[in-house]
Amino acid sequence: MRDAELLSAAAPDRARYDDGLWPGAEPASTLLVGLGNLIFGDEGVGVHAMRRLEADYAFAPALELVDGGTSGLDLLPLLHGRERLLLIDALASDAPPGTIRIIRNRAIRAALTEKVSLHHLGIADLLALAELVGCAPPEIVLIGIVPERLEMQLGLSDRLRERLPAIIATALAVLGKWGIESRPAPAQTAPEIA
């Protein structure tokens, strides 16, 4: 995938005007959000994984995939009406780089509530607010990946690039448990990730 393509919508024809926000549009009951900063090395692993899922697979029933970037509160409108939410993000931890952790529901917030997110309103805050205003999806899973290299650059480290198939498999397994089947998308839409 060219760098500029990675930063824009993977497939231009998928860029929608409404993103489920159009009045009367029925949002897919499951939302997958890839989080992270694409120009900060492994910080962007969540978006890399989300792009790969978007390009390589078709899902049934429908799944909405969103590149959340480094947004926090901006994602709140996307949570309305969802039954399940899958987040993929980099996770700070003493565990070795490439470690994949699955954190569920309240544990996501519990793990983060007393800590300080590095951006102004983190995902923990987003989930707390969603609960307060009554739009929190009943089921939330965070797939956290421990990064190796955090610096101003576009690509992933070798270690995390090697781990991408395992991250994808983890995401597909979570979705499978939720009754969402995945099959490989037609080959021509599958770009390589640099």
Add this chain to the structure above:
Amino acid sequence: MTINRITVDPVTRIEGHLRIDCDVQDGKVVDAWSSGQMWRGIEVVLRGRDPRDAWLYTQRICGVCTTVHAIVSLRAVENAINLEIPLNAQLIRNLIIAAHGIHDHIVHFYHLSALDWVDVTSALKADPKATAQLAQSLSNWPNNNARHFADVQQRLKKFVASGQLGIFSHGYWGHPAMIMPPEANLMAAAHYLEALEYQRRSNQITAILGAKTPHVQNLAVGGVANAINPDNQSALNMERLAYVKTLMDDLGGFVREVYLPDVTAIAALYADWLPYGRGVTNYLAAPDFPRDTKGTDFGMPGGYIPDADLSKFHQITHFGDPYFESNVKESIKHSWYQGDWTRSPYEEDTEPDYTDFQEEGAYSWVKAPSFEGKPAQVGPLANVLTMVAAGHELTKKYLKLAMDRIGAITGSEVPLEVLHSTLGRHAARCVRTQVLYDMMQENYAALVANIASGDYTSFNKPVFPKGQQMGFGFHEAPRGILSHWVVIEDGKIKNYQAVVPSTWNAGPRNQDDALGPYEASLIDNPILEEERPLEVLRTVHSFDPCLACAVHLHDNERQTIVKVHAA
């Protein structure tokens, strides 16, 4: 008397990582240091790339200010190759700027800074009926009724009882500097929740025009990528534009009936705080909302005011104005970079040289910008003051409205002088939001009229000649003037610098050791409890800090630190 050092690291409820050190003597701040703790070097990523793609990268600098870095990047590249853009493109960009700005200001006030003034635990003790009476005395907002306030109070009680304070866990509850009555606290807490719904509407406007949110996809060097066709289902058509109008009108109601009444009421209830937070009073703001294809006529004027003297206002008149270009410099005397220089952004390099925190030497990753050789405060206060100095009628009207409302509650007329303060920055921000709302309506009407006249063009193809071109773009972003500076050689980026609003405000001491705006604004702030320096947060948050590095890793290990020690 002894001097104690307070270190707040990191400052919470902001984007990025900021450390503030204050020396406190006799309950007052006597010296201060602002230290950006993250390194941002966008030029490292952009060097050698296609200038047409630069905006896609810059929009990833920060999770809050995505669209502003995209738009200013286009303006910089277009300025370098002297490219005009079609009127439709200008107007669509303006609509996105307005929707984003209104959204950002509402979020800043309610979700990032209101908790410095509003005590949520006190709201639990309020009488919903008395709260309704208070709220109805301030505005006609339909949700200002006892039933709604009782419902919000119940939700808050349940939330607090669950023991997971989340969003509220960093508040200094019960702090003696929190002086509002329970009813005012409940009213503000209810509006805090309602603001989330209006944030959603402004997002929808951006989603419709920008094809996608959080990261818009409709921009291009030379214009916008929106296909405009009133009759085509998949283009930007009349149905979509009509929906944008509905969303805009809703947003206006919230700004007029909730945001402005809340800010002015809180400012009046905290009238004792009006003298604090003055700081640097050289003000710099960009003109914005271009009405023509070239950027010579602006809906919101801008320029420079030295020493709080509006009669010395110098206007910035057009995109590419050499008055702006030649007067912006950055210094690294107190920053963690190699060398000691003061340079134009075109000529900067970025060679890190970290030395640890040295209060006499280098202590920040942020460079120190200056205008005409001096530090300048940027942001909504600078924007409002420069517009008043330029004789902008809309701004004067809304500023008078805000000042009259504050005066009506305090019982005496409030002089404009109080604007140079912590609360003045909040008041200016809500005045600016009102002006932004009118700008959004103006640009919407102009866009619809231009399309109705049969003009569907939205893109002029850029051409990059051989050799070197230099250009800059500016934009009056929610946190203040943002400029990007680009050097292009043979169609590739050779150098790229972003001078961001928080660099102006959070900058360390400059080449002449003059304090940056955060630092200067903290001097003389009262500190009631050194272990809980709420007052420091009030003043720093009033600038709407955004350290713009957007590392947002889930962090299980970092703890909030407020260190106090005798120096």
